[in-house]
Amino acid sequence: MWLDFTSFIWLTAKVSLLGAFCALDRTAAFQVMLSRPLIAATLGGMLAGNLEIGLLLGVSLELYFLCEIPVGTNIPTDDTLLALAAGGSAAALSGLPANAMLDDKCLALIVLLTVLPWAAFTRKLDSWVRVRNARLIDEMETRLLACENASAINFHLYGILNFYGAAAVALGMMMVSSLLLVPLLLFLLPAWAQAWTGSLLLLFPVVGIVGLLCNMNQKRQLAVFAGVSILLLVF
Amino acid sequence: MKLRLEQHIFLRSLCWQTSWSFARMQCLGLAYAIYPLLEKLYGKNSEQLARRIRRYLVCFNTNPYLAAAILGFLVHMESQGEEMGDQGLALSGSLAGLYGAVGDAFFWNGLKPMVCSVAVMIFFLKPGIWALVFLLVAYNIVHFGMRYTVYLHGLHRGIGVIETINSWHLPLLRNVMEFVTTASLAVTAFLLVDYFALRGPAASEVPFFLVLALIGWLGWQCKNSGGVQPRLPEVLPAGGLVVLLCLLFF
Numbered sequence: 001m002w003l004d005f006t007s008f009i010w011l012t013a014k015v016s017l018l019g020a021f022c023a024l025d026r027t028a029a030f031q032v033m034l035s036r037p038l039i040a041a042t043l044g045g046m047l048a049g050n051l052e053i054g055l056l057l058g059v060s061l062e063l064y065f066l067c068e069i070p071v072g073t074n075i076p077t078d079d080t081l082l083a084l085a086a087g088g089s090a091a092a093l094s095g096l097p098a099n100a101m102l103d104d105k106c107l108a109l110i111v112l113l114t115v116l117p118w119a120a121f122t123r124k125l126d127s128w129v130r131v132r133n134a135r136l137i138d139e140m141e142t143r144l145l146a147c148e149n150a151s152a153i154n155f156h157l158y159g160i161l162n163f164y165g166a167a168a169v170a171l172g173m174m175m176v177s178s179l180l181l182v183p184l185l186l187f188l189l190p191a192w193a194q195a196w197t198g199s200l201l202l203l204f205p206v207v208g209i210v211g212l213l214c215n216m217n218q219k220r221q222l223a224v225f226a227g228v229s230i231l232l233l234v235f
Numbered sequence: 236m237k238l239r240l241e242q243h244i245f246l247r248s249l250c251w252q253t254s255w256s257f258a259r260m261q262c263l264g265l266a267y268a269i270y271p272l273l274e275k276l277y278g279k280n281s282e283q284l285a286r287r288i289r290r291y292l293v294c295f296n297t298n299p300y301l302a303a304a305i306l307g308f309l310v311h312m313e314s315q316g317e318e319m320g321d322q323g324l325a326l327s328g329s330l331a332g333l334y335g336a337v338g339d340a341f342f343w344n345g346l347k348p349m350v351c352s353v354a355v356m357i358f359f360l361k362p363g364i365w366a367l368v369f370l371l372v373a374y375n376i377v378h379f380g381m382r383y384t385v386y387l388h389g390l391h392r393g394i395g396v397i398e399t400i401n402s403w404h405l406p407l408l409r410n411v412m413e414f415v416t417t418a419s420l421a422v423t424a425f426l427l428v429d430y431f432a433l434r435g436p437a438a439s440e441v442p443f444f445l446v447l448a449l450i451g452w453l454g455w456q457c458k459n460s461g462g463v464q465p466r467l468p469e470v471l472p473a474g475g476l477v478v479l480l481c482l483l484f485f
Binding site: 027028029030032033034036038039042051059062063067068069071105116131132133134136137140141144147149152153155158159196198199200201202203204206209210212213214216217218220222224228229232 | 256
């Protein structure tokens with residue numbers, strides 16, 4: 001049922017340190033969508049040894065957080081960290097002999113229930129990094145006053161360390177909490193409920209669909225949605 | 236200007252938001268990206284160079300992709316002398332607001348939802364990593380194509396880059412992308428029923444109707460609560476009921 005201590009530490013460190021690079025894509029560099037939950041959860045699952053369950057978690061989270069957008073100074077939930085931690089934890093737990101007979105969807109759902117409460121924390125962490133980054137401007141201006149131009153300009157890149165460090169620490173915390181709580185929740189879940197609990201994972205994409213439709217021009221999009229649904233039923 | 240310097244500046248702009256802060260937002264990113272040009276122009280006089288860099292440390296925020304257009308425009312202006320550079324900087328604040336609104340609406344509200352929802356649909360059609368490949372390739376072809384094009388147009392045409400972006404009819408494209416997003420969401424809802432094995436051996440369409448009813452009911456609640464996405468605990472009773480009904484009777 002429980003992970004052994006060495007593999008527990010090793011997998012948490014691996015997902016935290018390597019996954020945090022993926023998290024940089026979110027704000028700090030490139031923004032080529034490596035930070036989307038679909039990619040991040042798959043990466044987390046791959047790092048912990050089960051790509052398939054990572055992919056399942058990624059596709060569940062992808063639509064769920066899609067309607068949160070970073071407009072202006074609004075800071076949305078860091079779905080990248082949640083996806084990485086969920087993918088990593090689920091993959092690590094799926095490898096245990098005690099979970100060999102457990103449905104992947106059921107495990108994915110339980111993992112998500114332990115990871116999602118961290119959503120508010122990820123928003124606060126992101127804000128904290130951005131407040132901390134303001135110090136870089138002061139440092140840079142001090143260097144510019146001393147005419148140390150080349151070293152001053154490189155203070156911009158120190159922001160990567162802030163984003164990376166925060167992501168790695170947060171990932172570690174989320175992974176540890178999930179790896180400890182999920183076996184406990186699985187222990188409490190009756191065996192007869194495990195067969196159908198996994199189907200509740202369906203609610204994540206459904207909520208995502210609702211959120212997206214509500215964010216668009218509702219009358220026009222409702223007509224399209226209804227039209228396509230009827231076409232699917234007919235053909 | 237040599238091609239290598241142009242490319243160098245563009246590559247540095249990929250780290251545009253590395254030091255994003257609430258204090259002055261993307262100002263360090265702008266200064267960092269344009270630094271090679273400033274060094275080339277004023278590198279012999281370190282005091283003048285430091286003064287020019289400080290001119291760029293003003294509050295600046297825009298869409299990180301269309302920021303390339305402003306960067307190209309500023310490189311164009313700065314290359315023509317200190318006075319023109321100052322004029323460019325004065326204009327860049329207005330451009331930042333304009334491109335922030337246009338870029339956020341196009342990329343965050345249009346392209347990203349479309350590509351991601353189609354990728355999810357692909358996954359439910361054929362589970363596997365093709366969904367990931369599609370997401371990365373489709374998004375980045377459009378994103379890098381537009382990012383580099385607006386940079387080059389800003390660089391060569393200066394303020395004329397506004398005409399370029401205007402000629403692309405981004406709001407119209409966004410509407411088209413919304414249609415694609417909605418259609419792919421409807422297909423995804425249909426495929427969810429099969430993926431989660433709710434249909435049962437009788438292959439009834441009732442589970443799909445139940446999922447549609449759930450989406451409709453949640454949408455209605457979402458509308459009544461001012462467009463706020465429903466939270467999982469609020470969805471669980473109705474969602475659990477739909478899942479149980481499907482599994483037990485269909």
